[in-house]
Amino acid sequence: MDVPCTDPALGRGLLGRVSGPADPRMLPADRLGELAGEIRGFLIEKVCAAGGHLGSGLGMVELTIAPHRVFDSPRDALLFDIGHQGYVHKLLTGRQERFATLRQAGGLSGYLCRAESAHDVIENSHASTALSYADGLAKARALAGETDRAVVAVIGDGAMTGGMVWEALDNIAAAPHRPVIIVLNDNGRSYAPTTGALAAHLARQHHNGESAPRAGPVSAQNVFTSLGLAYVGPVDGHDIPATERALHQGRALARPVVVHVLTVKGKGFPLAEEDEADCFHAVGVIDPATGRPPAPPRRHRKRPAPRTWTGIFGSELLALARRRPDLVAVTASMLRPTGLHVMAEVLPERVFDVGIAEQHAVVSAAGLATGGYHPVVALYSTFLNRALDQVLMDVALHRLPVTFVLDRAGVTGPDGPSHHGMWDISVLGIVPGMRIAAPRDAARLRELLREAVTVTDGPTCLRIPKATTGHDIRYLARMDGVDILHLSTGRSLDVLLVAAGTTAADAVEAARALEREEGIGSTVVDPRWLIPVNPALTRLAARYRLVVTVEDNIRTAGFGTHLAQACTDQGITTPVHNLGLPQAFIPHGTRNSLLADTGLDAGGITAAVLAAHHQLLRCAPIFRTTSMRRPE
Structure with a gap:
């Protein structure tokens, strides 16, 4: 349930008076910038102090205030694709005083959470799902005769690269009598700059003969109007009145519509705005003035920083790729989070980022293997769940040599239930011919990766955690491949x-x-x-x-x-x-x-x-x- 904020520290200013989305609707337009500034300052302070998703929330401030002023949540459904877009939504729905507990045990979830608030309609933090939810919810509203309840899906341009989005659009556009308002949050990034033809198409829309973004229905042809969807924009997503006008226009059309909104990831925090590597997408505890972690105690400063499993994998894969011209790498919009950026910087022509499209990533890897290469597919463990059929029927059935490296395997920690990689052995263990390895330390990661990429008669998988590696654990003896510890x-x-x-x-x-x-x-x-x-x-x-x-x-x-x-x-x-x-x-x-x-x-x-x-x-x-x- 939503709890009004009573924290005295928050009582000063406009944010402290917000106990639910009705409060921003009562503010005069000339005070909205003040509210946005307070929210931005609050996020920088709290997220830098505790860790969490920073850049995405900062870019969503005005784009969350505007929908809450135009629509009546939860009567109107606001669906946020990928829950880390929802930090501002949490603040506007009365969860300020609990924000200090973000991502801590028993505290606020780092994503949306149905148990926290009636305003959190969906909580799955896997990308590219919101439009399918919206399609189904619009169908349910139509069947129930609830034609006055809006269905609004806010989705990033990175998530638009996912194949399920286009399956949903195919259905949404084919039913002009069922209104769905798709708010396209276009900041040119997901974890990194958005790649592919869609990104180039959206960039052309930014400058469609205009010197600045605008709001209003557009008759010019684009990928959305070609499907039969109405289109409004592009509009400056940091201009609340302009965004409100675009949303009102979209609702008034009473048909499926894309409201194209331009935002800046990390808005208001120069370090994040200028960060090409997107290191501020999610942060640990950092100093907001420098963007760096706090300096360790003097007695610890001479100790080398512990290495992560992800970093060791990335460097070892590059070393192998230098010796093996047949090794290539594939990921799904997670170049840096999986460590593949190391190889991409040196051998860019052999690293393929296919966007948020795990199913395509796996079958594309199957095609690479069919063509004589050995692909290493690096994904989060929990995201490979989306591509089981492709692993089973497109890789294993053909006995293709594809190596899967699953980052964030096991318990990940503060990201919660959608990100724990706790199903991969159970899921992949049923795949005929699949070999699954689990390194216990950095030495075994290097060793097992070398072994995996030599397999030629079927798929292999290595699972690594979200953690630092610690010390190597030597074996007393090795018996037919089994280490006695x-x-x-x-x-x-x-x-x-x-x-x-x-x-x-x-x-x-x-x-x-x-x-x-x-x-x-x-x-x-x-x-x-x-x-x-x-x-x-x-x-x-x-x-x-x-x-x-x-x-x-x-x-x-x-x-x-x-x-x-x-x-x-x-x-x-x-x-x-x-x-x-x-x-x-x-x-x-x-x-x-x-x-x-x-x-x-x-x-x-x-x-x-x-x-x-x-x-x-x-x-x-x-x-x-x-x-x-x-x-x-």
């Missing part, structure tokens, strides 16, 4: 702990605690390649009385499920206990706290192994132990 000495070895990827460090710590505090001997192994299950792993499982798997994927149909099935298929009776993420949408919070909450830290693993061990003892009072020599 810990082996209890002088004790019976009752438990085999199988740690997938970055869970290895906590699994080793748990094994030491079990040995030290409970007298339970164990072996910790990292299979490196999770799927298909390595036969060496099942042979090893047969030598123990209990196997416990640990993964930062959902337990359902995850790696542990595959190992348990492989053991069953081979007649191995060792119980396999699986630890992983619950089959639920996990809220936002810090990565470490969420892993602890789901039992995937060292303490949680220790407790789960101990409980499973005790349960096994109760079921089998005569507990025969097995011994295992240290592997040679």
